[in-house]
Amino acid sequence: MTSTPASAEFLAPHEFPALRAFGYGEAQAQALAAARAAFPGTLPARVSRVERNGYRLQTESGEQEAVWPAGRRHKLLDVPVIGDWVAYAPPEDEEGVEQALRIEAVLDRTNTFIRSVQKGRRTQPQVLAANVDTVFVMTSPEEWDTERLARYVQAVRLSQAQPVILLNKSDLARGDLLERAQVAGLEAPVLPISAQGGQGIEALTPYLQAGQTVALIGSSGMGKSTLTNRLLGEDAAATGALSDFSGEGRHTTTWRTLYRLPVSHISGGALLIDNPGLRDIAVWDDEGAAFWAIEELAAECRFSRCTHGREPGCAVRAAVLRGELDEDMVDAYREAQGTAQASGSGRERPERRGEKRPRRR
Known part of the structure; x- marks a missing residue:
């Protein structure tokens, strides 16, 4: 846990009753105090939506638009992502002008769910979500692939979250698939459900308790948004009709969004992150x-x-x-990188930036 600087003002969790429902607790209060030492007057919020050109933050007074200042030097892993707790600067008062909040710092994360992506010749990390307790990996009978699911499970475990595989559209599955899924050796529970019909949804209750954050991942058309709407009790996430060609749902989720589930016989008021579809996942070890x-x-x-x-x-x-x-x-x-032979012996001086190497005869 981050220690609180003596000069920083500590804002206790009870001062933010609305944010406590989104997971704000002692750890976040300590991290905020550390951030306020560098950015005085900042307040806590949780990233509830990540869009192309900005963010939406869940603040004590409700959801508001926010920006991450352009041109700021930062490391790639420090950029705000869905589920992050951040310190934001209150907007300056301008009469009649609504301003976006400015994110000043990302607070210490309890964990980070990362995958590996290829950018040209380089492999670099992409943070999918932060501060997540459980990850639901959704698949279907038509998309069942043990090797691919094993990569998902490994990536989730490396993030220190708990993986759970949801075999959606299980009413369409053959009996032998359900048996094979249970003994596939994936080191994660496999729960057969039907997001459309509601069968098997009660099995999710242990993972949807108050204060818990659950992320939904998987290929496009697996029913993530359908499950989100069922758990919310309303059509908040866009869903698409089945494709006539493949029989699978079309990709509909565009942005990563965090929802607070209502208290029901299934959910105790957990937080659910709906992600856009992933074709596959490469493990960032x-x-x-x-x-x-x-x-x-x-x-x-x-x-x-x-x-x-x-x-x-x-x-x-x-x-x-x-x-x-x-x-x-x-x-x-x-x-x-193929540089082991150049052990720094000084036989060939490395070039400075912009410096030309002399011609060899």
């Missing part, structure tokens, strides 16, 4: 995270082609000396 941290630090090295061996001004070596990076992991990264 400890090695990927370490390599990404090294790449971000490498941008601060003095030389653009630094091998992170013995060059002066190497930010990666400095982080190793400070104990922030594991030296064995740096060696593994250098080997993966």
Whole structure:
């Protein structure tokens, strides 16, 4: 838990009764106090929607639009995502002009659900959600793929959340599929349900208690929005008709959205995150995270082609000396990048940015 700076004002959870229903507690209050030391006067909110050009925050006074200031230098993993707790600056009073809130800081996360994505030749992380207790992985009889589901389960477990597989449209499944699903060795419970008809929904109750945050993921057309609407008791999430060609639902969810479920015989008032469809998921493991941290630090090295061996001004070596990076992991990264042979012996000086290499005769 983040310690509270003596100079920062501590805002106790009971001062935000509306936000307590969205999970605001002692840990968030401590994290907010730390943020207020750098950004005085900021207030807490939870990211309830992520859109292309902005955010919606659940504040004590209701949901409001917000922005993450453009041009601010930040690491990719520090960008606000759905489920995040943030510190925002109240807008300046301008009569007759409604202004968006400005997010100043992302508060410490209890966990982060990340997948690996390919950007050109680089592999980088994409944070799908933060502060999640359980992840429902939705599939259907037609889409059942044990290997793919195993990747989902692994990614969820690495995020320190609990994976649960929902076999939707189970009324269309053959009996042998249900049996195989239960013994597939996926290290996650498999719950057969029907989001459309409501069969098996009661089995979700243990995961939908008050204060719990659940994320819905899976391929497009698996019924995530249909399940969201059933749990909400209203048509809040857009759904599409079945495709005449495939018999699967069409992709409808565009933005990541966090809903508060009503208290019912199924839900105790949990928080539910509906995500756009994913074709598949690539696991972002400890090695990927370490390599990404090294790449971000490498941008601060003095030389653009630094091998992170013995060059002066190497930010990666400095982080190793400070104990922030594991030296064995740096060696593994250098080997993966094909630079193990350039051990920093000084036989060939790395080039400075913009400096030309002299011609060899």
